[in-house]
Amino acid sequence: MKKLYGVTCAMITPFDEKGKVDHGALRAHVDFLLEKGVDCLYPLGTTGEMYKLKEEERKMTAETVVKAADGRATVFIHTGAHDPDEVIALSKHASLIGADGVGVITPAFFGMTPREMIAYYENISRALPSDFPIYLYHLPQCTSVSFSPATAAKIAETSENVIGIKHSFADISETVRFLAIRERNFSVLQGADRLLLPVLAMGCDGTVSGCSSACPEPFVAVKKAYEAGDLELAREKQQEADEIADILKGGASAAWFKSALKWRGLFDSHVRAPQLAITPEEEKALWYALDRFYEKYGYEK
Numbered sequence: 001m002k003k004l005y006g007v008t009c010a011m012i013t014p015f016d017e018k019g020k021v022d023h024g025a026l027r028a029h030v031d032f033l034l035e036k037g038v039d040c041l042y043p044l045g046t047t048g049e050m051y052k053l054k055e056e057e058r059k060m061t062a063e064t065v066v067k068a069a070d071g072r073a074t075v076f077i078h079t080g081a082h083d084p085d086e087v088i089a090l091s092k093h094a095s096l097i098g099a100d101g102v103g104v105i106t107p108a109f110f111g112m113t114p115r116e117m118i119a120y121y122e123n124i125s126r127a128l129p130s131d132f133p134i135y136l137y138h139l140p141q142c143t144s145v146s147f148s149p150a151t152a153a154k155i156a157e158t159s160e161n162v163i164g165i166k167h168s169f170a171d172i173s174e175t176v177r178f179l180a181i182r183e184r185n186f187s188v189l190q191g192a193d194r195l196l197l198p199v200l201a202m203g204c205d206g207t208v209s210g211c212s213s214a215c216p217e218p219f220v221a222v223k224k225a226y227e228a229g230d231l232e233l234a235r236e237k238q239q240e241a242d243e244i245a246d247i248l249k250g251g252a253s254a255a256w257f258k259s260a261l262k263w264r265g266l267f268d269s270h271v272r273a274p275q276l277a278i279t280p281e282e283e284k285a286l287w288y289a290l291d292r293f294y295e296k297y298g299y300e301k
Helices: 023-035 055-069 084-096 114-126 149-158 172-179 193-202 217-227 231-247 254-263 280-297
Strands: 006-010 040-042 074-078 101-105 134-138 162-167 187-190 206-209
Touching (some): 006 217, 023 055, 055 074, 055 084, 074 084, 084 114, 114 149, 134 149, 149 172, 162 172, 172 187, 172 193, 193 217, 193 231, 217 231, 254 280
Parallel strands (some): 006 040, 006 206, 040 074, 134 162, 162 187, 187 206
16 A cells, blocks of 8 residues: 655645636646655645535545646545545545545544544545555644544554554654554654654654645755755755745645745635635735745745
């Protein structure tokens, strides 16, 4: 079973001025990310505004990404939803269209016991081919639902195609505990852009990065320097990655990423309500900061 690794991009979902998914822009986004050296694609997650899309829209978006990638990169579709039946329908669809796997966020709002969490993922696992990989997606600061490494280990034990976790909480000590699952054979990726180099050094497979959706260059540079064994260069590039994360407000809203992609001349994309576009004043400041960053570090716009 394939795994996520390196710089996995949490993709934006581009919407046109009428609020419809812009599939032409989406294809352009895939090409842009792969040309910049991103390793894997992860559409329809938090950065992709997943809960704002209807089931059919999510299926069509997933199909566009898989077709546009055309085997050039590993593609895992995020299929988490409020309705468990929708999760299973989206996950089955991802398998049918040739995606390499899925990520499934924990349910949100209502608390869940470990027994409930294990049963939830077991039901999803049983509905899919046994060799079709699933990543847990842990984002407790947004879902208000958390599970321990012990619960994650039990899920992996009872659901053989649950092969890893996207851990999007910036707690290094907990990341270490997830790494211990299955004697380090359990795939762990951090969702905190500012922790790429530390988690690579700890043994994580990489990051699922929202900021790389608009500005992947420093994250790709961190990974390349680390793999080459040049830790001094990797630290320098991580500082650049931290700087771009600050400029992009750490992904507080996909609107910042979409404005940055507009600055790059790729496409003009909108966000869906209740989120709003950033203000003209914010956009002016953002573009000025991006100009300075790309000039300072010599990255190509």
